[in-house]
Amino acid sequence: MKILISNDDGFQAPGIVALHQALKDVAEVEVIAPELNNSAKSNALTLSAPLYVHQAHNGFRYVTGTPADCVHIALKGLLDYRPDLVVSGINNGANMGDDTIYSGTVGAAMEAYLFGVPAIAFSQVDKGWAHIDDAARVARRLVQQIERERMVEGPAWLLNVNIPNRPFDDLQPVKVCRLGRRHASERVIVQDSPRGDKMYWIAGASGARDSGEGTDFHATSQGHVAMTPLQVDLTDHDNLGQWRETLVRLLG
Numbered sequence: 001m002k003i004l005i006s007n008d009d010g011f012q013a014p015g016i017v018a019l020h021q022a023l024k025d026v027a028e029v030e031v032i033a034p035e036l037n038n039s040a041k042s043n044a045l046t047l048s049a050p051l052y053v054h055q056a057h058n059g060f061r062y063v064t065g066t067p068a069d070c071v072h073i074a075l076k077g078l079l080d081y082r083p084d085l086v087v088s089g090i091n092n093g094a095n096m097g098d099d100t101i102y103s104g105t106v107g108a109a110m111e112a113y114l115f116g117v118p119a120i121a122f123s124q125v126d127k128g129w130a131h132i133d134d135a136a137r138v139a140r141r142l143v144q145q146i147e148r149e150r151m152v153e154g155p156a157w158l159l160n161v162n163i164p165n166r167p168f169d170d171l172q173p174v175k176v177c178r179l180g181r182r183h184a185s186e187r188v189i190v191q192d193s194p195r196g197d198k199m200y201w202i203a204g205a206s207g208a209r210d211s212g213e214g215t216d217f218h219a220t221s222q223g224h225v226a227m228t229p230l231q232v233d234l235t236d237h238d239n240l241g242q243w244r245e246t247l248v249r250l251l252g
Helices: 014-023 067-078 104-114 132-148 216-221 237-250
Strands: 002-006 028-034 053-055 061-063 085-091 119-124 158-163 172-176 189-192 198-201 208-210 224-229
Touching: 002 014, 002 067, 014 028, 014 085, 014 119, 014 132, 028 067, 061 067, 067 085, 067 104, 085 104, 085 132, 104 119, 104 158, 119 132, 132 158, 158 216, 216 224
Parallel strands: 002 028, 002 085, 028 061, 085 119, 119 158, 172 224
Antiparallel strands: 053 061, 158 224, 189 198
């Protein structure tokens, strides 16, 4: 199996190094990742500037762009083959609930999915890289199971996986979950720059608003690895009929 690895924390992040180390003996792996941290870049593509690709001393290639850029140029010109699977991560912190809308880790995986390649986004629940090798071991086991079941041979799919920062033997089994919901973000942080201008910093995400049983938040709080299948279609299918009726009224 041929696997393309990317992330949003940058090619030198401990998460991608651990993921490569865990997968290199079970598949043919290649790393193409951002040069710099590109957290919260979602599916952004760089359209107003050229992208440059360089190779690091360890063989990783890094791109002067976003996570989606990395996967896009890899699949549409940089690689001379089509990978069987794209794996993104392991992210420094959770990508649960609404995080998936903003996440560059998920964005890289989603770019592969849009091109018909199965993809997985891996994240650790807490920042700081604690037990990163154990998280990579979880990723390795899941990839091996996917290969054994020949899941990459069918239609493309997209998985979002969040792993508690625990020793491998303390982790509970994988649970299939729906996305929860977060509260709105904290208020922006306002500061004065050295030149007297106002600076505004986007604050961190708040706690979970919907963290009930069945959600990724609930599963990881119980020590389970949370796995959520994602889709790209944003259509509000349940309310299409209501909006058709509304349009009729609006048009008289």
